[in-house]
Amino acid sequence: xxxxxxxxxxxxxxxxxxxxxxxxxxxxxxxxxxxxxxxxxxxxxxxxxxxxxxxxxxxxxxxxxxxxxxxxxxxxxxxxxxxxxxxxxxxxxxxxxxxxxxxxxxxxxxxxxxxxxxxxxxxxxxxxxxxxxxxxxxxxxxxx
Numbered sequence: 001x002x003x004x005x006x007x008x009x010x011x012x013x014x015x016x017x018x019x020x021x022x023x024x025x026x027x028x029x030x031x032x033x034x035x036x037x038x039x040x041x042x043x044x045x046x047x048x049x050x051x052x053x054x055x056x057x058x059x060x061x062x063x064x065x066x067x068x069x070x071x072x073x074x075x076x077x078x079x080x081x082x083x084x085x086x087x088x089x090x091x092x093x094x095x096x097x098x099x100x101x102x103x104x105x106x107x108x109x110x111x112x113x114x115x116x117x118x119x120x121x122x123x124x125x126x127x128x129x130x131x132x133x134x135x136x137x138x139x140x141x142x143x144x
């Protein structure tokens with residue numbers, strides 16, 4: 001009697017299932033890494049804004065009102081470009097939006113304080129700044 005060598009259909013299906021499980025784990029891990037990388041870029045961008053805002057205040061005695069000189073309005077953080085670039089920073093980085101929250105990096109200022117909302121991907125969006133107002137974008141906590 002001649003013996004047949006090869007794999008059975010069950011063995012092949014098990015191998016395919018194992019490969020599919022490993023591929024799905026890799027995709028999930030990769031997406032998490034991408035979100036954390038975007039958040040790191042946001043943190044770096046916010047640090048550039050903070051340093052430039054402090055230099056602006058040192059020269060002008062107050063933080064800029066980026067929204068039509070009206071301290072009661074907020075606007076996208078990139079609207080600070082005419083006030084900060086190129087005097088205090090070569091170019092302002094864009095704080096990427098977060099489509100999950102429909103949120104851009106937002107800026108609000110009074111003469112002695114400002115608040116920046118950071119639209120994180122891998123963690124809850126939060127706000128930071130110098131004496132950030134609790135009632136501005138109250139749905140977002142202060143960054144820790």
